[in-house]
Amino acid sequence: MTHVVFLLVPQLHILDLAGPAQVFSTADDFGYGYEMGYVAEQEDVPTAQGLPLRARTDWPRLEPDDLVIVPGWRAQGPGAGGRIGEASLQRIREHHAGGGTVASVCAGAEALGRAGLLDGRRCTTHHEVQDELARRFPRARLVPDVLYVVDDRVVTSAGIASGIDMTLHLVAVRHGPAAAGRVARSMVVYARRNGDEQQASAMLRHRAHLSDSVHRVQDLIDARFGDSLHLADLAAASGVSERTLTRRFGEVTGMTPLRYQQLLRVERAEHLIGQGTTVESAARAVGFQDARMLRRLRARDAPEFAPAGPAPRTPR
Incomplete structure (x- = not known):
């Protein structure tokens, strides 16, 4: 059983969370063995779309085969999110240092940057915030206009729908392309896009x-x-x-x-x-x-x- 822990940050985008969660939920329905958990620094988590969420505040015990995913949040304008404390960042660092995989969707890459995991690594984020990410983390090797990037168990995606592509890739790596294809068909995703597809066609x-x-x-x-x-x-x-x-x-x-x-x-x-x-x-x-x-x-x-x-x- 693989545990997938989503770290929920205030003003997160619902699809940044729901898309990847649906991928792993569907994979579990097909018997691939996923259990999902949702953690946050406070139980009640407001979203950018106005739907409140509730999460646990204590982290489960994680093994190297488990995943930690940080969905993106509203990064600009009134009510912008992104508040995340040092304790959560340390959890992300420890999981990666212990051999685990960490991933982000959209602005969630900032959390990986603050945890020090983007230094010297290739990464990406949504095209609307990539300049800010490059400014804040100059040692990161930002790859613009792609759907997702994988570098040494640090996986970053462009955001919104590309979070689905990223997590289908993770399923394919763990269980083979046929498993990912089965999940994609169930989700009525026309085709699994590769990481170097352009964000804006x-x-x-x-x-x-x-x-x-x-x-x-x-x-x-x-x-x-x-x-x-x-x-x-x-x-x-x-x-x-x-x-x-x-x-x-x-x-x-x-x-x-x-x-x-x-x-x-x-x-x-x-x-x-x-x-x-x-x-x-x-x-x-x-x-x-x-x-x-x-x-x-x-x-x-x-x-x-x-x-x-x-x-x-x-x-x-």
């Missing part, structure tokens, strides 16, 4: 607008980016003329529908190449007739489509 980067007609077109391109899509068909799907669609699409995304489709194709191709697929095979898989166009687009957009697995960043 091209799809999400260009969705920050309120144009319903453009969203409808993006929905179509997102679903069929590997197909040959004609502007007339896209315009029909959006309910506007081709000229109007091109104008509106450019106003809210800064590009044409074709360029958006190319972004999705290249991003997917980069993922496949990072997993060992040849450039030629990746090009055909995403809808290019051969690799020449893919190579041309990769060369033109090299900064945006950097290969998977970025190097650690130097704090600014």
Whole structure:
């Protein structure tokens, strides 16, 4: 039986906790043997979403095979959380020193930093707080824009949904990929993403607008980016003329529908190449007739489509 202890900090984000807890709960349902505990410095723990939680204040006895996870909290704005005492930090240090694994979700990486576990290690956190983490812990080797990082039994994730990816990885390491796949299917998680996936996909980067007609077109391109899509068909799907669609699409995304489709194709191709697929095979898989166009687009957009697995960043 593996014990998973969640250290709850005031103003924690519910999904930072619930996602990983659901992974281990589901794994236990399948017979992999997990028992979860929730500890805090005070019994009543307020959350960022307003739902109060209750935890125990005494820590259970932990063995090297057990896990300690620190979910993230509201790191900015009124009512920001993150209050954590030295006694809790010492518990984290002792568990790692005794051969155990410690993990964090989102801003929870700060707790690992304060415990001294990020010094000299690769780590990540949510993109909105990564600059602050780099400033506060200059000896940490921050890796930006990835889902999770593993370094010497210190596991950090970007936050929110990426906490699920991180914990599925931990299940896979302990019980094999088939076990993680079984848990993912039960949770209706489409696919287990690897740690060096970017946090903000091209799809999400260009969705920050309120144009319903453009969203409808993006929905179509997102679903069929590997197909040959004609502007007339896209315009029909959006309910506007081709000229109007091109104008509106450019106003809210800064590009044409074709360029958006190319972004999705290249991003997917980069993922496949990072997993060992040849450039030629990746090009055909995403809808290019051969690799020449893919190579041309990769060369033109090299900064945006950097290969998977970025190097650690130097704090600014």
